[in-house]
Amino acid sequence: MNQTYVQDAAFENVKQTARMLYIAHGVCFFFSLGAFNLIPLIINYIKRQDAYGTYVYSHHSWMIRSFWYYVALWVIGWIVFVTLIGIPVAILIWGFAWLFEAYRLIRGFVDLNNGRPME
Numbered sequence: 371m372n373q374t375y376v377q378d379a380a381f382e383n384v385k386q387t388a389r390m391l392y393i394a395h396g397v398c399f400f401f402s403l404g405a406f407n408l409i410p411l412i413i414n415y416i417k418r419q420d421a422y423g424t425y426v427y428s429h430h431s432w433m434i435r436s437f438w439y440y441v442a443l444w445v446i447g448w449i450v451f452v453t454l455i456g457i458p459v460a461i462l463i464w465g466f467a468w469l470f471e472a473y474r475l476i477r478g479f480v481d482l483n484n485g486r487p488m489e
Contacts, residue, residue, distance in 0.1 A: 384417075384426050404444075425485070425487035443463060
């Protein structure tokens with residue numbers, strides 16, 4: 371009985387860490403457009419192994435992939451931006467990147483709180 375409590379406490383700790391990382395990603399994303407997301411990203415890479423074998427592991431992977439998708443879209447936007455004709459297209463790409471990142475963070479946070487893994 372006592373061992374089960376320890377495992378549940380450890381699992382809750384892993385889940386709480388993921389929850390705090392979603393919040394950290396969201397704060398960095400909102401206030402710096404993702405410029406400071408490297409800090410929670412590094413923590414995701416470090417803490418992901420602690421969640422191995424649980425659905426929380428998929429949330430760490432989700433946050434990591436979300437960051438890299440966001441970076442890829444920003445790079446594509448900058449490549450398009452260097453052409454004068456591409457400036458409006460770049461602005462659309464960056465707007466899409468912002469919405470996509472916001473969607474992924476909100477969906478991940480909600481699914482984590484509902485106990486569902488990310489796919």
